[in-house]
Amino acid sequence: xxxxxxxxxxxxxxxxxxxxxxxxxxxxxxxxxxxxxxxxxxxxxxxxxxxxxxxxxxxxxxxxxxxxxxxxxxxxxxxxxxxxxxxxxxxxxxxxxxxxxxxxxxxxxxxxxxxxxxxxxxxxxxxxxxxxxxxxxxxxxxxxxxxxxxxxxxxxxxxxxxxxxxxxxxxxxxxxxxxxxxxxxxxxxxxxxxxxxxxxxxxxxxxxxxxxxxxxxxxxxxxxxxxxxxxxxxxxxxxxxxxxxxxx
Amino acid sequence: xxxxxxxxxxxxxxxxxxxxxxxxxxxxxxxxxxxxxxxxxxxxxxxxxxxxxxxxxxxxxxxxxxxxxxxxxxxxxxxxxxxxxxxxxxxxxxxxxxxxxxxxxxxxxxxxxxxxxxxxxxxxxxxxxxxxxxxxxxxxxxxxxxxxxxxxxxxxxxxxxxxxxxxxxxxxxxxxxxxxxxxxxxxxxxxxxxxxxxxxxxxxxxxxxxxxxxxxxxxxxxxxxxxxxxxxxxxxxxxxxxxxxxxxxxxxxxxxxxxxxxxxxxxxxxxxxxxxxxxxx
Numbered sequence: 001x002x003x004x005x006x007x008x009x010x011x012x013x014x015x016x017x018x019x020x021x022x023x024x025x026x027x028x029x030x031x032x033x034x035x036x037x038x039x040x041x042x043x044x045x046x047x048x049x050x051x052x053x054x055x056x057x058x059x060x061x062x063x064x065x066x067x068x069x070x071x072x073x074x075x076x077x078x079x080x081x082x083x084x085x086x087x088x089x090x091x092x093x094x095x096x097x098x099x100x101x102x103x104x105x106x107x108x109x110x111x112x113x114x115x116x117x118x119x120x121x122x123x124x125x126x127x128x129x130x131x132x133x134x135x136x137x138x139x140x141x142x143x144x145x146x147x148x149x150x151x152x153x154x155x156x157x158x159x160x161x162x163x164x165x166x167x168x169x170x171x172x173x174x175x176x177x178x179x180x181x182x183x184x185x186x187x188x189x190x191x192x193x194x195x196x197x198x199x200x201x202x203x204x205x206x207x208x209x210x211x212x213x214x215x216x217x218x219x220x221x222x223x224x225x226x227x228x229x230x231x232x233x234x235x236x237x238x239x240x241x242x243x244x245x246x247x248x
Numbered sequence: 249x250x251x252x253x254x255x256x257x258x259x260x261x262x263x264x265x266x267x268x269x270x271x272x273x274x275x276x277x278x279x280x281x282x283x284x285x286x287x288x289x290x291x292x293x294x295x296x297x298x299x300x301x302x303x304x305x306x307x308x309x310x311x312x313x314x315x316x317x318x319x320x321x322x323x324x325x326x327x328x329x330x331x332x333x334x335x336x337x338x339x340x341x342x343x344x345x346x347x348x349x350x351x352x353x354x355x356x357x358x359x360x361x362x363x364x365x366x367x368x369x370x371x372x373x374x375x376x377x378x379x380x381x382x383x384x385x386x387x388x389x390x391x392x393x394x395x396x397x398x399x400x401x402x403x404x405x406x407x408x409x410x411x412x413x414x415x416x417x418x419x420x421x422x423x424x425x426x427x428x429x430x431x432x433x434x435x436x437x438x439x440x441x442x443x444x445x446x447x448x449x450x451x452x453x454x455x456x457x458x459x460x461x462x463x464x465x466x467x468x469x470x471x472x473x474x475x476x477x478x479x480x481x482x483x484x485x486x487x488x489x490x491x492x493x494x495x496x497x498x499x500x501x502x503x504x505x506x507x508x509x510x511x512x513x514x515x516x517x518x519x520x521x522x523x524x525x526x527x528x529x
Binding site for chain 1: 350353372
């Protein structure tokens, strides 16, 4: 049996088990909805459009923070790569960056940007950008020397070498950074909405939780899970194609 | 192979013969690398004349500066002293008409075989119809026709090296520099690739400089072999093989081939022993 099918069976079994435990009352409805009920509730909130504004806000913030993280991370990576002394100084900080709980900085962002999307995006970018910087450095480090020599043989300018040789050679590594930036942006935005916002999916989940509206809460949780799964599946498909070409 | 070549005479020369028409020359070329706390005299002084259309190989012990010599002739590296000339012009940067095949896989993994082979022509702004004609020819010549749409990751090491050779061939270089191009390949593939290389050489009439650590490869392929000393590398001998132009890998079964490799090894053994004894002391 393939790994893929085995994984599917494990997930399906767990969902069915939760469904069963909910239906026979082992897990009370006040604690958790049956998965089938979550799907019904999700369909309902999508149909009524009750949370459309929150959904739109969250995905817009995720898209902006992902784009900013990728661009800023890539540019910062290029700058750090071109300045070896700076890189030498920063590398220990980059290596231990994710040991810092970024969310502790939220009061600073509220002071700077106020409560709202700007603070949320800032936290998400802070969380995601270093993964892109690291991926950029990693990609640039791994460009085979012989490819740069080949570009020299074709008498290519520095700009053309960067665009037509170095960028494609680093692309598989950069894409790893893109994947991580997307993941960290989801985490950063939705988690920040719990504490920093009056709108968004994270805020709506917290609001529903406080009012014991389990139907809405689980529908929104399911929406996040489904979206993340779809986005990751697409990114993994692209990643597999890029990685397959990298095998030398 | 022409069996008549089996009776060819090995000519060992302390000095290289005056070439009929020097296509590329090195005069007093010296390369010194600056290390953090010292300097490393890697090469030279080297004098070399490559005759137009000659197949010249360089053999020498590891670290003797063979690849450095090639880099200088290719314009990839500048010597501290001495001069390199190609077709009468000083080498400053990569000269027009020079093609290089490296030991490492230099195919672009994100491009398929056809696009890899066409890469240099597109950069040079060659007419698309001409690109197609040259690429079709090179792909056919190197036996890559069925793999034109494949990516390098889908090919063996030997096939990828064929892609790199085809990519060099389409540029129609007048001087082909090969830096241990078959070093990573198994013996059988190396012999067959050697045949391909000879075919390419005959077809293009280009001058070829091959860097190799394999004496059999140098003996089989070359008109003339230069033997280099340990670092700093200088030429200690030149051996003319006497092969006819129309030759292939079957020459390895002739007594003459044994004579050439024996001559090369005789010189190289002394240099290799120097490195070994230096390592022990």
